[in-house]
Amino acid sequence: MLALPRKPRFERQLPQERRRALIEAAIECLKRHGHEGLSIRRISAQAKVSVGLINHHFPGKDGLIAAAYRHFNSDLVGGLRSAVARAADSPRARIRAFLEASFSRPNLDQDVLAVWVVFWGLYRHSREIQGVHQETYQGYVELLRGLLGELAPGPGRPRFNLRLAAIGLAALLDGLWLEWCLDPGNFQPQEAVALCESWVDSLCERQS
Amino acid sequence: MLALPRKPRFERQLPQERRRALIEAAIECLKRHGHEGLSIRRISAQAKVSVGLINHHFPGKDGLIAAAYRHFNSDLVGGLRSAVARAADSPRARIRAFLEASFSRPNLDQDVLAVWVVFWGLYRHSREIQGVHQETYQGYVELLRGLLGELAPGPGRPRFNLRLAAIGLAALLDGLWLEWCLDPGNFQPQEAVALCESWVDSLCERQS
């Protein structure tokens, strides 16, 4: 009887790698099936592992979802941060880079917004999601506020209200993002960038 | 044996009234339990009827949800429309009324946004929800565009781009609404109104 080299029935992986694979499978399921994609069995099938494995690497389904939310958030902020870092060293150029990264792939994608929306829907009733939001949203706000803080007000104009300016720009950006994803035919991404830039323009020209 | 006057075991209602009660129960469940509130059994319990009744008055669970979405949408648009109608007969006063209605009860409510977010989460994967969105969102956009169309541009300025102006204002409004509901401590509703008004101001002062 020859000892034929059998293909192993499965492959052991380092916990950190398996966790990452499970997180990415969860996000993929979310894109494909929306809220209904958030099921242990769907995610297991997507990751090509058995149903029991998720509870071995995460405290439970909610733990995996929270981890996926953290991953998704830091991907966004990290992508924006590096887009800004690649830009020319002028405040306006950096803001422009931030806006163009916001209104292009991979962020500007109907699937991506669908994922966000499901997470937001969980926010109110999940302490874990709330915690992750606190962790990561601050990074986003600080990035945006930092960019606006570099701007100089127009000559003879008072320094604009940085807090309100950041709130408003974030809102305009999120709103345009939302609108585009709900109906991509309504306007061009370039137009969204232009609208945001004219908001920034008017910051230096008016009293707020 | 006396024929004691028994209390009827249930009360028959006109289909339209029962349907309305079920829709309101569904929305209440959505506010209370988020996406998990969208279950036949929870909604039945909330409406104090049996589980079978929903399928008698609606084609199914999805039918009820679509009807609830339609109800929720037209409540919003109707409320805004009547707020505008109550305002003074000046373009700016009408816009102000629209904004103040947007940033006050019952629209500005964490529960209400939670309901919207669940509906948005269903949007991508439900033809019915998409259909209702088409029906009702147009009314909202037309209301907003009508208000902006009444505005006169500043002296010597070209008429602003009405389409982009409406898109931008809607985005700013939605974004502020979202931000406030996610973190009500971040800014005051009055500040949101002010931000939107300064957007409208700048429409008449700049070329876009």
Added chain:
DNA sequence: GCCGTTGTTGTACGATCGTTCAACAACGGC
């Protein structure tokens, strides 16, 4: 007071959910 209409009830069913856990097996250390 009886009857037909139909709004309403509640059980039953099969599917799917999240979690548990005993058994299995891949891989590193010796």
Added chain:
DNA sequence: GCCGTTGTTGAACGATCGTACAACAACGGC
């Protein structure tokens, strides 16, 4: 080559899901 560690499997469980349907009963018409 054996062994211990532990990543992995998959069946099993009870809970809950949406729907179907037969039986019930409230109410209006006569």
